[in-house]
Amino acid sequence: MVLDGLASFGTLQxxxxxxxxxxxxxxxxxxxxxxEMVVFSVLQQYAYHVAPYSGEVEKMLKQNKKNE
Structure with missing residues (x-):
């Protein structure tokens, strides 16, 4: 809408x-x-971290059970 407005006012030529x-x-x-897509792809890396899906959490939980 902003670009349409700029075009109608003659700002875009x-x-x-x-x-x-x-x-x-x-x-x-x-x-x-x-x-926009580049910015959101970077932000999604922080919002949806890979750690819960990498199997590292399960390994740590198994090691904690063995140590107890």
């Missing part, structure tokens, strides 16, 4: 490479999606 405003707007939207 066509480039000298024969790209019209719609293509420039679409390219900017695609770049924003790419940046």
């Amino acid at each position: 066509s480039l000298p490479y024969k790209l019209d405003v719609e293509h420039v707007e679409e390219a900017m939207q695609n770049m924003l999606v790419i940046i």
